[in-house]
Structure formats: structure tokens, C-alpha cells
Amino acid sequence: MNKTDKTVIETADGWRVEDLEEIKEYRDLFYFLVWRNIKALYAQTIMGFSWAILEPLIQIVIFTIIFGNVAKVATNGMPYFLFVSVAVIPWTYMSSAMSESSMSLVGSRAMLGKVYFPRIIYPLTPILSKLVDFGISLLIIVVVLIYYNVPLTINVLLLPVFMIFMITIPIGVGLWLSSLAIRFRDVKFAMQFFIRMLMYTAPVVYAASSIPDQYRFFYSLNPLVGVIEGFRSCLLGQEIHWEYILPGAIVSFLIMITGAIYFKHMERIVVDVI
Amino acid sequence: MSTKEYAIRVDNLTKLYRIGMKDKVNETFAGTLLNFLKSPLNNFREYKSLYSFDDVSLDDCDDQNQESGVLCALRNVSFSVEQGEAIGIIGGNGAGKSTLLKILSRITHPTSGRIEIMGRISSLLEVGTGFHPDLTGKDNIYLNGTILGMRKAEVDRKFDEIVAFSGVEKFLNTPVKRYSSGMTVRLAFAVAAHLEPEILIIDEVLAVGDTAFQKKCIGKMQDVAKGGRTVLFVSHNMAAVSKLCNSALLMKDGRLIKSGNVDDVIAHYVTSITDKTSDVLSERQDREGSGEIKIQSVDYLNEQGKKIESPLSGSVLVIRMRYRTYSENEFRNCRVSATIMKDHRPFILLDSSVVGKDKIVLSGTGYINFIIPELPLSKGEYHISTFIESDKEILDWVDAAAELSVIDGDFYGSGKCYPSRAWAGKTVLVKHDVNIVQDN
Numbered sequence: 001m002n003k004t005d006k007t008v009i010e011t012a013d014g015w016r017v018e019d020l021e022e023i024k025e026y027r028d029l030f031y032f033l034v035w036r037n038i039k040a041l042y043a044q045t046i047m048g049f050s051w052a053i054l055e056p057l058i059q060i061v062i063f064t065i066i067f068g069n070v071a072k073v074a075t076n077g078m079p080y081f082l083f084v085s086v087a088v089i090p091w092t093y094m095s096s097a098m099s100e101s102s103m104s105l106v107g108s109r110a111m112l113g114k115v116y117f118p119r120i121i122y123p124l125t126p127i128l129s130k131l132v133d134f135g136i137s138l139l140i141i142v143v144v145l146i147y148y149n150v151p152l153t154i155n156v157l158l159l160p161v162f163m164i165f166m167i168t169i170p171i172g173v174g175l176w177l178s179s180l181a182i183r184f185r186d187v188k189f190a191m192q193f194f195i196r197m198l199m200y201t202a203p204v205v206y207a208a209s210s211i212p213d214q215y216r217f218f219y220s221l222n223p224l225v226g227v228i229e230g231f232r233s234c235l236l237g238q239e240i241h242w243e244y245i246l247p248g249a250i251v252s253f254l255i256m257i258t259g260a261i262y263f264k265h266m267e268r269i270v271v272d273v274i
Numbered sequence: 275m276s277t278k279e280y281a282i283r284v285d286n287l288t289k290l291y292r293i294g295m296k297d298k299v300n301e302t303f304a305g306t307l308l309n310f311l312k313s314p315l316n317n318f319r320e321y322k323s324l325y326s327f328d329d330v331s332l333d334d335c336d337d338q339n340q341e342s343g344v345l346c347a348l349r350n351v352s353f354s355v356e357q358g359e360a361i362g363i364i365g366g367n368g369a370g371k372s373t374l375l376k377i378l379s380r381i382t383h384p385t386s387g388r389i390e391i392m393g394r395i396s397s398l399l400e401v402g403t404g405f406h407p408d409l410t411g412k413d414n415i416y417l418n419g420t421i422l423g424m425r426k427a428e429v430d431r432k433f434d435e436i437v438a439f440s441g442v443e444k445f446l447n448t449p450v451k452r453y454s455s456g457m458t459v460r461l462a463f464a465v466a467a468h469l470e471p472e473i474l475i476i477d478e479v480l481a482v483g484d485t486a487f488q489k490k491c492i493g494k495m496q497d498v499a500k501g502g503r504t505v506l507f508v509s510h511n512m513a514a515v516s517k518l519c520n521s522a523l524l525m526k527d528g529r530l531i532k533s534g535n536v537d538d539v540i541a542h543y544v545t546s547i548t549d550k551t552s553d554v555l556s557e558r559q560d561r562e563g564s565g566e567i568k569i570q571s572v573d574y575l576n577e578q579g580k581k582i583e584s585p586l587s588g589s590v591l592v593i594r595m596r597y598r599t600y601s602e603n604e605f606r607n608c609r610v611s612a613t614i615m616k617d618h619r620p621f622i623l624l625d626s627s628v629v630g631k632d633k634i635v636l637s638g639t640g641y642i643n644f645i646i647p648e649l650p651l652s653k654g655e656y657h658i659s660t661f662i663e664s665d666k667e668i669l670d671w672v673d674a675a676a677e678l679s680v681i682d683g684d685f686y687g688s689g690k691c692y693p694s695r696a697w698a699g700k701t702v703l704v705k706h707d708v709n710i711v712q713d714n
Contacts, residue, residue: 005472
């Protein structure tokens with residue numbers, strides 16, 4: 001028996017940081033929770049994982065009809081279908097991971113009260129499980145790029161960097177909102193508006209270049225702008241506008257760090273308040 | 275064993291809870307309107323205060339202070355458990371047992387105090403935590419196993435054993451939602467039974483299911499305790515506690531009031547519970563459930579519907595539970611039961627669902643009658659526990675809510691009753707006759 005295995009339980013006051021060692025201890029559980037989410041999501045559906053393609057595809061078609069054909073949004077001469085496809089895919093991931101992560105604690109009430117494991121696993125689970133959908137939906141991008149005969153450039157090597165950037169956004173938002181939601185269920189209602197608002201402030205259906213220059217800095221504080229711009233530049237071989245990307249990256253990083261601290265602070269009361 | 279070899283040491287543990295604060299009631303429309311407008315601010319303050327206890331001292335909540343809305347679930351509890359010891363935690367509803375378990379399992383944090391735990395700890399407050407109905411039996415074994423603290427490699431190793439124990443081999447690739455409830459519980463318990471922590475914390479909810487299953491549970495827990503592991507066991511079932519544990523802790527109103535040899539502690543508890551019943555039932559705090567309905571009183575009536583102090587053996591007994599709802603809601607699909615207990619062990623269960631009344635709706639105030647046509651109990655002292663649930667959620671559950679003292683009556687219609695001398699086996703009365711046939 002390993003007698004050095006000593007746990008101390010004390011009143012946890014003040015602010016602490018996540019114990020990474022502890023999370024590592026629970027990695028098998030983390031893995032199975034992610035896997036449960038993936039497996040259970042499409043259980044008893046006819047289409048199964050095809051939904052991961054259909055959902056963004058339908059969105060792309062609708063946007064192409066409304067913003068491409070009816071409103072005729074300027075795309076710097078690019079076919080609208082191509083233009084919007086490379087943005088909708090990361091957007092779908094971010095919005096679904098964000099909303100699921102935000103409701104993760106409230107939705108796991110029963111489990112929270114019955115068993116302990118590092119609570120941060122709850123909001124992080126959907127971040128990872130949604131990546132499977134994202135991976136599948138990348139197929140749309142591949143097909144669209146081939147269809148429009150877009151040549152790959154050296155920029156595509158930067159895509160993994162933007163994917164990591166993409167993941168930090170729902171992590172930060174999820175940590176903040178899931179811990180706020182345990183006290184204030186208002187989050188559930190505000191979430192809908194919040195996500196819709198994010199979509200229109202980000203250049204999903206229009207080009208970031210249509211924003212007047214003097215507002216560019218404020219505009220690019222929104223981390224979504226950087227992710228979408230980054231995806232477009234990498235995949236369509238355009239010049240990378242770092243001025244759209246860096247401010248948002250810093251903001252997203254800060255949201256993630258403060259979110260982790262706030263989450264840890266709220267963690268100790270979650271069961272009593274939820 | 276030296277005192278150094280402790281497995282758990284609890285030091286001055288205190289846990290406070292905020293309970294619902296009273297709403298201010300306004301008499302005027304304007305006041306109500308103003309309150310409505312101010313409510314976001316008030317809500318914010320209230321939710322914020324939920325976890326801040328800077329303004330409260332322990333003395334404040336001495337008699338369940340309703341004014342401050344603070345409930346003291348544990349106060350300055352200290353004890354230690356030696357390694358390899360099996361210890362039972364007993365006490366009435368609301369005594370703080372579950373809170374103690376939750377803190378030991380790290381589900382909730384203490385308000386003050388300190389706990390040291392030596393060794394790997396696993397707690398079983400429920401079987402089947404995290405079971406997903408859409409996943410197969412096999413998937414759920416892995417999921418549940420890791421949730422309970424096992425490593426994947428550990429589940430791999432014990433997988434065949436778990437499957438054999440559960441007896442659901444044929445359905446391993448079937449989603450759990452297609453299982454019967456019995457199969458689900460068996461599978462869940464099979465996973466739990468194969469945990470091998472150094473310290474195991476078990477809540478009484480484990481002892482559900484049919485008798486054979488309960489025996490299996492208790493048997494498995496005994497094995498665990500004998501295997502040199504430290505076991506903490508919370509239960510209402512004194513028989514199980516005395517069988518499984520060698521020592522016990524008795525809790526009452528958040529305090530640890532007695533500890534030591536298991537039989538002594540149980541004896542102390544059984545006597546103390548008897549004094550409890552003199553309190554006014556509707557005001558008793560040692561109850562469990564949401565509190566949206568509370569049993570106000572328990573009365574006994576005779577055949578004519580007249581209130582009586584003590585019923586006679588063999589006579590009609592109506593146990594009348596008066597209830598009151600504390601919310602506007604109507605409670606549907608209620609199940610109500612009254613358990614007659616002897617020496618704090620369940621003896622007779624009167625239950626609405628077994629007699630086929632399963633669509634009970636409760637609202638406002640009223641009473642529930644349990645009718646026993648011929649009381650089959652002999653002279654003696656009994657207790658009645660009351661229980662109400664709606665849609666499987668416990669609304670009110672009071673252990674030993676009332677005393678019942680039965681007087682000898684003419685159960686056999688012979689004008690005779692058992693002599694007061696110690697004849698064994700005369701607690702339950704059964705109509706019978708005796709025939710004597712002489713061989714010629």
C-alpha cells in the first residue's frame with residue numbers, strides 16, 4: 001500500500017490555480033467522458049456521423065443563397081460558396097463547443113453531487129468531443145477546395161496554429177460561462193443571443209476588409225475575427241493579416257487564463273449552489 | 275495498533291448551508307411592483323450570499339436559526355479512523371451523515387476544519403453514476419469504472435470478473451436503456467464491487483434492490499472490510515451496521531454525540547430516538563426530502579373513526595397522516611408509505627403503490643389514511659416512519675415520526691392473549707387453529 005498517498009481536505013478560500021498533476025491523474029476518466037459524448041451524440045440516429053457534415057453544409061447553402069445571391073455581399077471576387085465554407089466550419093465548432101461547455105456543469109448536476117473528479121473536466125469534455133465533428137466537417141472544405149480548384153500554398157502549414165487558436169476560444173468562454181451558470185441560470189437564456197451576436201460580429205458571412213480602417217483595432221479584439229481570418233488566409237492562400245489576428249489571440253488567451261482562475265474559485269461551492 | 279496508523283483524521287469539521295430565505299411579502303400593489311423591479315438586484319445579492327459565511331458565527335445557527343437562513347449541517351466534528359477499521363455512521367435524518375460523506379468524498383468543501391486521508395479513497399454514494407442509457411453495457415462498465423476512480427488498465431484487468439458478477443454477459447453490446455432495471459442495478463453494482471481502494475466510503479443507497487441482491491451487497495462489503503481495507507458505512511439499517519462494522523459514530527443535529535463499540539452506539543441511538551417522538555412532528559428538523567410537503571401529525575383511529583391513543587391487537591387501526599404542502603404545486607404520482615418499526619428495524623411496510631394506488635395527487639392540506647383491518651401486532655412499543663415521494667423525488671421522510679403502543683386485544687377471538695412471560699415469536703399475530711387427532 002502506498003502510504004504516501006495523502007489527501008488533505010481543507011476550507012478552500014481565496015484564489016488558486018488548477019492542479020495539473022491532478023488532472024493528469026484522471027486522464028482515463030477524461031478520455032471516457034469525451035468518448036461518451038461522441039458515442040452518445042449520434043446514438044439512434046439514421047444519419048449518424050453524417051450529421052457532422054450535413055449541419056454545416058445546410059448552413060453554408062443558406063448563407064450562400066441569402067448573403068451571396070440575394071444580398072450580394074462583397075467577397076473580393078471569390079465565389080461566395082467557397083468564401084463562406086472555410087468560415088462556417090470553424091464557426092460551427094466554436095459555437096457548439098461554447099454552448100455545450102457553458103451548460104456542462106448545470107447539465108451534470110446529478111453526477112456533480114455523487115462523485116468527485118476535477119471539475120474542470122466537465123467544461124473541457126465538449127471542447128474535445130466536438131473536435132471529432134470538426135474533423136469530419138473538414139471534409140467539406142477539402143471537397144470545396146478541390147471543386148473550385150484552389151491551389152494550396154505554404155500558408156496551409158499555419159492551419160494547425162489557427163486550430164489551436166480556435167480551441168482556446170470555447171475553452172475560455174466555457175470556463176467563464178459554466179461557472180457563472182451555476183449561480184445564474186440567466187446564462188442559458190443569454191447564450192442564444194450571445195452566440196448569434198458573435199456570429200455577426202465575426203467575419204463569417206462577410207469579409208473583414210469591409211470594416212473601415214479606423215475601427216479595425218477594436219474589431220480585431222474579437223478573437224473570432226482572428227480565427228476566421230486565419231482560416232481564410234491559410235486555406236485560400238491569401239496574405240495573412242496579422243493585425244486582424246494578434247489582438248484577438250491575446251484577448252482569447254486572457255479570457256482563458258482568467259476563466260481558469262474564476263472556475264477554480266467557483267469550483268468549491270458548485271455543489272452547494274447549483 | 276498505534277494511533278499513528280490512522281486512515282482518516284477529521285479535525286473540527288464544520289459545514290454551513292444557506293437555506294431558502296424568506297420572501298418579503300408586500301401588501302400593496304405598488305410595493306409588489308417595486309419588489310419585482312428590484313428583484314434582479316435582490317436575486318444577485320441572495321445568490322452571492324449563498325456561499326459566503328463571513329457574517330455568520332456558529333452560535334447564530336444554534337437552534338436552526340430560521341431568521342438568518344443558515345443551516346449548520348456539521349459542527350466541530352472530530353474523529354479518526356484507524357487503518358483497516360470498518361466504521362458505521364448512524365443517526366436520524368438530517369443529522370449530518372450525508373454531509374460528512376460528501377465532504378470526505380470531496381464533493382463539497384467544508385466551511386472550516388481539516389481532514390487528512392491516508393491512502394486512495396473511493397466513495398460510493400450511488401451505483402451507476404454516469405451511466406449513459408444510449409451506450410452499451412460494455413461502454414458503461416468502462417465509463418462507470420473510471421468515474422469511480424479506476425484506471426482503464428484496472429477495468430481491463432477486472433472486466434471479465436465484473437461481467438461474470440453482473441450476469442449480463444449476453445447483453446454486453448446492448449444499450450443499457452434496453453436493460454431491465456434489475457439488470458442495470460446489477461451491472462452498476464458489479465462495477466462498484468470491484469473497486470479496490472484503500473478506503474471505501476459507502477452510502478446506504480447501495481442497499482437497494484431485492485433481498486438476494488442486498489445480501490450480495492452486504493456480503494461483498496464484508497469481504498472488503500475483512501480484506502484489511504478501511505470502510506465507512508452510512509446506514510439507517512442497524513442490522514447491516516452491526517453486522518458490517520466494529521465501531522460506530524452517532525450523529526445528531528450535526529454533532530458527533532457518541533462513538534465507540536458498534537453495539538453500544540446503536541443501543542444509545544435506539545433509546546435516544548424514543549425521546550424524539552415527543553417533539554411536535556411538523557417542527558422536527560431531522561427529516562429528509564424537499565420539504566415541499568411535510569407530515570404534520572400522525573393519529574390513530576378506530577373502526578368508528580374516533581381518535582385513540584393505543585390500538586388493540588386484532589382491531590381495526592387507521593393510521594392517519596395529516597399533510598400540508600408548502601408550495602402552490604400539485605404533486606402528482608405520489609407514493610406514500612408508513613413503516614411500522616420495532617426496535618428501530620423496519621417491521622411492516624404499508625405502502626400506497628403495493629396496494630395499487632399509484633396515481634395519488636396531493637395538494638393543499640389533507641390526510642392520508644392507512645387502514646389495517648386486523649392489527650397483527652402484539653402488545654408492545656413500535657414506531658412509525660412516514661414517507662412521501664412524488665415522481666421518485668422524496669418530499670418528506672421522517673424516521674420514527676410517531677410512537678405506537680399496542681395493547682393486547684382479543685386477536686384470536688378466543689378471549690385469550692399471550693401471557694406476558696417471555697414467549698418468543700409472538701410479535702406478529704397470525705390467525706391459526708390447532709387440531710388434535712388421536713390415533714385409534
